[in-house]
Amino acid sequence: MRCCCGCKKKENESVPGTKDTKGAKSVKIVVLLGAPGAGKGTVAQYLLDNYDVVHFSTGNLLRNEVKNDTELGREVSAYVGSGGLVNDDIINKVVELNLAKTLESGSAILLDGYPRSVDQAKFLDQLDSGSLRDAIRIIEIDVESEVVVARLFDRKICSKCGATFGRLDVIAECSRCGGAFVKRPDDEEVVIRRRLQEYKSTTMPVSEYYGSRLLKVNGDRSPDEVARGVTDVFRDFGVKKRR
Numbered sequence: 686m687r688c689c690c691g692c693k694k695k696e697n698e699s700v701p702g703t704k705d706t707k708g709a710k711s712v713k714i715v716v717l718l719g720a721p722g723a724g725k726g727t728v729a730q731y732l733l734d735n736y737d738v739v740h741f742s743t744g745n746l747l748r749n750e751v752k753n754d755t756e757l758g759r760e761v762s763a764y765v766g767s768g769g770l771v772n773d774d775i776i777n778k779v780v781e782l783n784l785a786k787t788l789e790s791g792s793a794i795l796l797d798g799y800p801r802s803v804d805q806a807k808f809l810d811q812l813d814s815g816s817l818r819d820a821i822r823i824i825e826i827d828v829e830s831e832v833v834v835a836r837l838f839d840r841k842i843c844s845k846c847g848a849t850f851g852r853l854d855v856i857a858e859c860s861r862c863g864g865a866f867v868k869r870p871d872d873e874e875v876v877i878r879r880r881l882q883e884y885k886s887t888t889m890p891v892s893e894y895y896g897s898r899l900l901k902v903n904g905d906r907s908p909d910e911v912a913r914g915v916t917d918v919f920r921d922f923g924v925k926k927r928r
């Protein structure tokens with residue numbers, strides 16, 4: 686297949702994730718999408734434990750910049766200090782900078798919480814003159830809103846050790862330390878529905894942008910089963926298992 690711009694270059698020719706012409710390390714980026722309560726955290730942890738993959742959470746990346754007092758970190762502090770939200774430009778810059786560093790190491794990258802808007806998704810696609818585009822796999826953990834509401838509403842959190850238990854754990858107290866259960870304020874139904882609505886309005890356009898590039902994994906199952914569904918995608922993508 687020829688390149689879409691009509692030049693002589695073959696499509697995929699210089700994509701590090703698909704061909705290794707210059708002996709460069711292969712690039713693999715996985716974007717993990719999923720509504721609050723879809724089980725993204727559990728799945729991400731499973732992948733990190735079992736695969737040679739680096740976790741990219743924009744929150745952590747921004748905190749690191751602030752902690753290391755970099756130029757970007759100072760910009761972030763200025764925004765947060767004035768009560769504003771960190772804008773797309775800064776988030777994009779932080780992601781670009783850290784992607785470049787990590788890709789050098791040859792590890793795959795798990796992007797969590799990014800891209801959160803179509804503009805961010807477009808930015809990611811055009812990085813490295815667009816050559817990263819084909820090295821990105823997008824996985825969405827797909828789950829019905831009502832399942833999420835029931836799941837989060839029934840979540841029990843230990844007041845002593847912070848362990849979380851789900852609807853299926855029929856226990857009166859924490860099985861780890863015997864502590865009493867509390868409800869997190871953000872697990873109240875109204876809050877849950879608002880977060881789901883926010884997710885729909887911001888992230889659904891991102892899913893639509895990716896279109897046929899998006900791989901959906903059924904999230905309406907136990908966390909273990911969901912993790913297995915996602916690892917199938919990882920295996921097909923060629924992400925290495927940890928030894």
Ligand SMILES: [Zn+2]
Pocket residue numbers: 843844845846847848859860861862863864
């Ligand atoms: Zn406990």
